[in-house]
Amino acid sequence: MGTVLLGILAGGPAHGYDLKRLHDERFPSARPLAYGQVYSTLARLGRDGLVETVETTQDAGPERTVFALTPEGSRVLAEWLDEVETPGSYTAGELLRKTVSALHAGAGAADFLRRQRAAHLAAMRVLTRELADAPDIGTRIALDHTIAHLDADLRWMEQTRDRVNQQNNPHHATSGRAPDNESDDQGEITVTQR
Amino acid sequence: MRPLWVVVAARGGRGRGALVAGCTAMVTALLLVAASVVRLGGARITERLLAPIADPGTRGGAVVAIVLTTVPLLLLLDQAVRLGSAGRHRRFVALAVAGATGRDLRRWSAVEVALPAALGALLGVPVWLLLRRLLGVGLAARTGALVPVSVGPGPWAVAVLLVVVGYAAWVGRRAGSRAAQAVAGGRGPQRPPRPWLALGLLALALVVGGGYLGDLGGLRDLVGPLTVLLLALGIAALSPWLAYVAADRTARRARSAAMLLATRRLTADPRQAARAAAAVGAVAMTAGVLSAFVPQVSSGSYEAEDYLVPALVVGVLALVALLTIAGSLAVHSTETVLERRREMAALVATGIPARVVSDSQRLEGLVATLPLALLGVLLGGYGYGLLVHVGTGGLLWVTVAVPLTLAVVYVAVAGSTRLLRPWLLEAVDGASLRTE
Amino acid sequence: MTEQTMREREPMLAARAVHRSFGATTALRGASIEIGAGEHVAITGPSGSGKSTLLHCLAGVLVPDSGLVTLDGRRLDELSLDERTRLRRVQFGLVLQFGQLVPDLTAAENVALPLLLERRGRASARAAADQWLERLGVGDLADQRPTQLSGGQQQRVAIARALVTSPRVVFADEPTGALDTVAGERALEVLVSATRETGAALVIVTHDNRVAAVADREVVLRDGSTEPVGARP
Numbered sequence: 076m077g078t079v080l081l082g083i084l085a086g087g088p089a090h091g092y093d094l095k096r097l098h099d100e101r102f103p104s105a106r107p108l109a110y111g112q113v114y115s116t117l118a119r120l121g122r123d124g125l126v127e128t129v130e131t132t133q134d135a136g137p138e139r140t141v142f143a144l145t146p147e148g149s150r151v152l153a154e155w156l157d158e159v160e161t162p163g164s165y166t167a168g169e170l171l172r173k174t175v176s177a178l179h180a181g182a183g184a185a186d187f188l189r190r191q192r193a194a195h196l197a198a199m200r201v202l203t204r205e206l207a208d209a210p211d212i213g214t215r216i217a218l219d220h221t222i223a224h225l226d227a228d229l230r231w232m233e234q235t236r237d238r239v240n241q242q243n244n245p246h247h248a249t250s251g252r253a254p255d256n257e258s259d260d261q262g263e264i265t266v267t268q269r
Numbered sequence: 270m271r272p273l274w275v276v277v278a279a280r281g282g283r284g285r286g287a288l289v290a291g292c293t294a295m296v297t298a299l300l301l302v303a304a305s306v307v308r309l310g311g312a313r314i315t316e317r318l319l320a321p322i323a324d325p326g327t328r329g330g331a332v333v334a335i336v337l338t339t340v341p342l343l344l345l346l347d348q349a350v351r352l353g354s355a356g357r358h359r360r361f362v363a364l365a366v367a368g369a370t371g372r373d374l375r376r377w378s379a380v381e382v383a384l385p386a387a388l389g390a391l392l393g394v395p396v397w398l399l400l401r402r403l404l405g406v407g408l409a410a411r412t413g414a415l416v417p418v419s420v421g422p423g424p425w426a427v428a429v430l431l432v433v434v435g436y437a438a439w440v441g442r443r444a445g446s447r448a449a450q451a452v453a454g455g456r457g458p459q460r461p462p463r464p465w466l467a468l469g470l471l472a473l474a475l476v477v478g479g480g481y482l483g484d485l486g487g488l489r490d491l492v493g494p495l496t497v498l499l500l501a502l503g504i505a506a507l508s509p510w511l512a513y514v515a516a517d518r519t520a521r522r523a524r525s526a527a528m529l530l531a532t533r534r535l536t537a538d539p540r541q542a543a544r545a546a547a548a549v550g551a552v553a554m555t556a557g558v559l560s561a562f563v564p565q566v567s568s569g570s571y572e573a574e575d576y577l578v579p580a581l582v583v584g585v586l587a588l589v590a591l592l593t594i595a596g597s598l599a600v601h602s603t604e605t606v607l608e609r610r611r612e613m614a615a616l617v618a619t620g621i622p623a624r625v626v627s628d629s630q631r632l633e634g635l636v637a638t639l640p641l642a643l644l645g646v647l648l649g650g651y652g653y654g655l656l657v658h659v660g661t662g663g664l665l666w667v668t669v670a671v672p673l674t675l676a677v678v679y680v681a682v683a684g685s686t687r688l689l690r691p692w693l694l695e696a697v698d699g700a701s702l703r704t705e
Numbered sequence: 706m707t708e709q710t711m712r713e714r715e716p717m718l719a720a721r722a723v724h725r726s727f728g729a730t731t732a733l734r735g736a737s738i739e740i741g742a743g744e745h746v747a748i749t750g751p752s753g754s755g756k757s758t759l760l761h762c763l764a765g766v767l768v769p770d771s772g773l774v775t776l777d778g779r780r781l782d783e784l785s786l787d788e789r790t791r792l793r794r795v796q797f798g799l800v801l802q803f804g805q806l807v808p809d810l811t812a813a814e815n816v817a818l819p820l821l822l823e824r825r826g827r828a829s830a831r832a833a834a835d836q837w838l839e840r841l842g843v844g845d846l847a848d849q850r851p852t853q854l855s856g857g858q859q860q861r862v863a864i865a866r867a868l869v870t871s872p873r874v875v876f877a878d879e880p881t882g883a884l885d886t887v888a889g890e891r892a893l894e895v896l897v898s899a900t901r902e903t904g905a906a907l908v909i910v911t912h913d914n915r916v917a918a919v920a921d922r923e924v925v926l927r928d929g930s931t932e933p934v935g936a937r938p
Contacts, residue, residue, distance in 0.1 A: 189925075189932065199918035207894065222915060229914045233751070526821040533809040615805035618766045619866065620794025620819055622787065699766040700727060702801070703757070 076116050081125060081144060081152040088129055088143035091117065104217040117142055125151055170228060178239055188232055195232075199225050288349035289382060290389035293433050296339045296346070297393025298400055300429045302415075303335040304422035316419045321579050329494035334583065337501065337555075340548050341590040341597075346437065347544065348597040350382055350444050351604065361448045371449040378445020379438040386437030390430045397422075415582065461517075462539060467507030474499035478656075501551055504645065508547035511644075512637045513539040519636055527625045531632035534605070542637035545598045550641035552594070553674050555587045557649025560670030564663045591681050595634070599685035602630040607696050614701035623697050627690055634682040639675060646674045715778065717742045717906065718763060718874060723772035725758050732758040734929040735772070740874070745897065745907040747917035750926035756910040757878050759926060763908060764797050764876045765789045794819050798867030798875040798905070800896065802882040805863050806851040812838060813847040816866045823870070837865040841895050857888030864896055874906045881916060893919060 083089065083097050094117075095108045120126040125148035130141040144152070170191075177187040202222050209215045306322055321327040361374050369377075405416035422429065478496040516535035523529040535542060559580055566576040606613050606626065617623050650667035653659075716739035725733040732755040740746055740763075748756045761767040762774055765781045774781045776796070781789060793799070806815045816834035817827075825833070838844045841861045843854075851859050860880060867875050877896060881889030897919050900907045909920060917923050925932040 192925075196914070196918060196923060199914065200920075203915070203918045222918075226914045237751075524821070524827055526818055529810065529814060529818070529821065530807065533807075533814070537809040609808070612805065612807060615799070615801055616807060616818075617790070618761070618764070618793065618801075619799045619805070620790055620792075620797070621822060622790045625822065699761055702761065702766070703727065 076112070077120055077125070078152060078155045080113070080116055080120065081148055081155075084126060084142060084144045084148070085152060088141050090139055090141055094142070100211065101213050102217070103211075103214045120148070124148075174232060174235060178235070184239075185236075188236055192229060192232060195225050195229050199229075285349055286385040289346060289385040289437065290392065292342050292346040292349065293386045293389030293437055294392040294396050296342050297390045297429060297433050298396035299335055299339050299342075300433065301393065301397040301422045301426060302400060302417075303332050304425040304429060305417045305420050306332050306335065308420050308423055308425065309417055316414060316417065318414050318417060321576070322415070322417070330497065333494045333497050333501075334555075337551060338586055338590065340551060341593040343436075344545060344548055344597050345593055347440055348600055350440050351541075351601070357444075358448055361445075365449075371446070374449040375442050375445040378448065379442035382441025382444070383434055383438035386441075387434050390433045393430075393433070394426070415579070461513050461536070462509035462543070464507055464510040467503050467505075467510065470499055470503035470506055474503055500648070501554075504550050504554075504641065504648075505544075505547040508550065508641055509540050509543035511640055512543040512546055515640050516636055526621060527628035528632055530626070530629035532636060534602075534629070534633055535636060538605075539637075541601055542598065542633065545594050545601070545634075546637040546641045548594045549591065549638040549678060550645035552587045552591045553642040553645030553678065554649030555583060556670060556674045556677075557646040557651070557667060558653045559584055559587075560646075560650050560667045561654035561657070561659045561663050564666045565657065565659045568662070588677075591678065592685075595678075595681035595685040598634045598638070598682065599630070599689045602633055602686070603689045603692050603696075606630070606693055610696040610701045613697045614699065617697040618699060618702060623694055626697060627686065627693055630693070631683050631686040634686060635679065638678055638682060642675055642678045643671070646671050716740060718774075718776050718908075720759065720763055720769075720774045721772055723759065723762050723769040723774065725755075725762060725767060725769050732929055733762070733769070736926060736929060736931045737772075738763070738924050738931060740906050740908060742873070743904050743906055744922075745900070745920040746909070747920035747923040748908065748910045748926060749912065749914075749917050749923050752912060754926040755929040756912075756926050760876050760878055760908060760910045764799060764874075765793050766799075794822060795870050796873045798870070798872040800860070800863050800867050800875065800877040800880045802879040803856070803859075806859060806866075808851050811848050811850055812843065812854065812862045812865075815851070815862060816869050819866065819870050833869055834865070837869050838862065841865050841899070855888070856884050857892055860884060860888070860892040861895060864892065864899065868899055868903065868905075871903060872905055874908060875900050877907065877909045879911055880909065881911075881913070 079098065079102075080094055083094055083101070086097075089097070091110065091113050095110060095113050098113075099105075099107045117126060121128070121142075125145055126142050127145050128140050129143045131139070174188070174191070177184045199222055202218050202225070206215060206218045206222070209218060306328060309318075309322075309328065317323075321331045357378075361369075364374065364377075401416045401418055405414040405418040474496050477492060477499060513536055516532040516539065520529065520532035520536060523532055563577065563580055566580065613626060616626065650670055651664070654664050654667050718740040720736060720738050722735045722737055723733050724731070724735060736755065736759050738746070738748070738759065748759060750756050758767065762769050765774070765784075768782050776792070781792075784792065799805075806812075807818075810818070813831060813834045816837060817830040820830035820833055821827070835844065835847055838847050838861075841864060843858055843861045843865070846854060846858060846862070851862070854862065864880075867877075875896070880896060881893055884892060893916060896909075897907065907920070909916060911917055
């Protein structure tokens with residue numbers, strides 16, 4: 076949270092409520108910030124010497140403090156941006172567990188994949204419609220992210236299907252152009268016990 | 270291992286090579302005949318030759334005429350070289366990727382054409398001997414030989430062979446440079462042709478022709494053929510501009526889809542069609558001259574037979590030339606369709622009937638050739654008619670010949686397009702849309 | 706629109722048990738599909754599964770070896786060649802991946818072409834073409850040749866040509882395949898919104914899941930046949 080606020084302050088000094096507004100705009104998929112959280116984070120950052128108050132006006136109204144980045148704050152921000160995020164390990168999620176189990180269960184795997192695909196596609200459909208109506212770039216970026224992950228899941232499911240098919244029928248081409256055999260191949264997948 | 274250039278040349282394709290060899294053989298033979306005629310010179314002629322060749326006054330014209338008969342063959346040669354350009358493009362791309370430079374590609378392309386051309390040129394000698402037998406010795410007993418038997422081309426033969434092979438190599442090189450450009454990333458929009466060179470040549474022709482009316486003494490004999498030559502060159506140089514302008518003006522007013530496609534195709538690439546159109550113009554000019562010449566010769570003082578037979582021969586040759594040219598035009602436009610079969614198939618898939626595409630080919634040929642045919646027949650007919658004072662009777666014949674010539678050109682162009690329709694239909698079939 | 710409601714009404718366009726081969730290759734073996742009026746359907750499947758061939762059979766570009774394709778209940782193979790060509794011109798629109806515009810004609814002339822064949826006057830055809838180009842955001846490119854346009858712009862001209870006769874069905878074969886992400890997104894957006902506006906059905910062939918997601922439903926082709934409908938709505 077602290078570094079995110081530092082990032083926003085990199086655009087120039089801002090009031091507390093500006094920071095909340097800008098945060099919510101940039102990250103529409105996250106929970107909107109509470110003012111209390113903003114000020115407590117700013118206080119902590121101030122204690123650590125990463126932000127400072129540059130102006131405190133007190134007219135006939137509430138106190139308006141303007142916060143700004145200190146050189147130390149800039150350095151900490153730069154360090155954070157320099158670090159590369161560890162690529163997601165994406166270990167066994169429910170989808171992976173269910174897919175693998177279905178494939179080993181034998182008959183019905185094709186049906187499962189079909190239904191799962193339909194569900195994923197339906198979700199993508201909804202998100203794509205939202206994307207078309209997205210009011211700002213922040214929303215679009217967030218939706219793109221989810222859509223890309225759904226797409227990745229779909230492509231992985233297709234690839235898995237091909238791999239299993241290839242293992243079961245090593246002479247069967249996986250690119251869809253089947254040699255002329257009389258099989259009613261509707262895409263049934265069978266997994267032999269190893 | 271065979272040297273690379275042999276490998277590349279050998280891939281040229283047998284059909285194409287045969288066509289190139291055939292054309293150059295005929296061209297060589299005709300040029301050898303022309304050279305023989307020239308060598309008749311001032312010496313006394315011992316054999317019985319046809320009047321236009323025997324008479325030194327008209328001999329120059331005869332030589333020009335023989336040389337002009339090579340033009341449709343050269344056109345066919347040009348067209349033969351362009352055949353299979355899609356395959357050649359792919360080959361050249363592969364060669365370029367492997368490291369061939371533009372110069373390499375041009376060189377190989379020149380060799381690819383020069384080899385069969387050299388073979389054809391050598392074959393031209395026996396063909397010339399054959400012509401000598403058929404049209405020389407054979408005709409001498411009856412009306413008078415077309416081909417001199419007593420005199421041969423002599424040392425000129427070597428020059429003829431070199432010129433023919435050199436020309437073929439040049440044509441091949443040009444095709445190679447086009448392909449190299451395409452490989453390098455397309456030519457970009459071509460500049461429209463300009464009329465200045467052509468107009469200059471025509472002006473020169475008029476000046477020289479004007480000499481005919483003056484008194485030049487010994488040079489008089491040269492004036493006629495020189496004028497004709499300059500006129501022919503002038504019209505040939507004018508044809509790309511004429512074709513472009515005719516197509517452009519018609520395109521703006523085009524009301525039907527076929528006309529729009531035809532005229533825009535012409536404005537995008539007028540030069541190939543213009544070359545054929547120029548040849549058609551020359552043929553039409555011949556027709557025009559004949560239409561004035563024949564009545565002139567049949568009336569009274571001339572030995573009609575001496576001149577009518579060659580006139581008939583010329584007429585037949587002109588017709589054959591026209592058919593060859595129309596054929597080469599049709600092959601060219603079909604080649605174009607085959608080169609862009611995907612766009613054409615897509616066009617038909619979106620609901621433009623194949624018939625419309627075929628019609629546009631026909632219109633393309635007509636828009637290119639009819640204006641020049643008109644110009645040619647008018648210049649030839651009225652030009653010659655007025656020059657030799659052929660009289661109102663003769664001019665009447667010319668006036669009849671004009672629409673007749675245009676009609677024959679129409680039939681030739683329309684007919685040859687129709688003949689190639691099966692290839693068109695195959696190219697635009699839905700199966701051409703497949704990418705795999 | 707669920708599958709059940711679909712089956713209750715007569716589909717506007719349908720293919721039943723279509724087989725089609727090209728020489729030794731069998732592209733379609735018993736593919737079936739139904740498309741209702743105004744529906745947006747995606748045809749998906751691995752490459753080589755016969756998607757484009759199915760599209761071409763539906764659009765009347767190819768005649769199947771066996772099986773039938775019907776429009777409003779009428780069999781397409783019973784139409785004469787001229788009738789089928791006219792059908793494609795007036796009632797169908799086609800957008801391909803690339804290479805579909807005549808390079809010698811300007812954008813406006815390309816779009817006006819089908820109208821000229823419908824005996825619309827030059828001026829009227831040109832006006833309609835300009836209108837559609839404007840609507841698709843490429844109005845200022847009307848007098849340019851296709852070679853002077855970017856891939857995305859060419860696709861929009863192609864879409865304009867497909868829509869200019871107000872067709873009932875627009876067929877699109879990998880319309881974004883040759884385009885970068887942004888251009889592809891925009892072209893797709895334009896295609897979907899224009900067909901929704903005019904109420905035309907849209908049949909898109911694609912291997913991209915994200916393109917498939919813009920349609921109301923998908924039909925999956927594998928090895929030349931359509932997967933049976935088994936999904937719960």
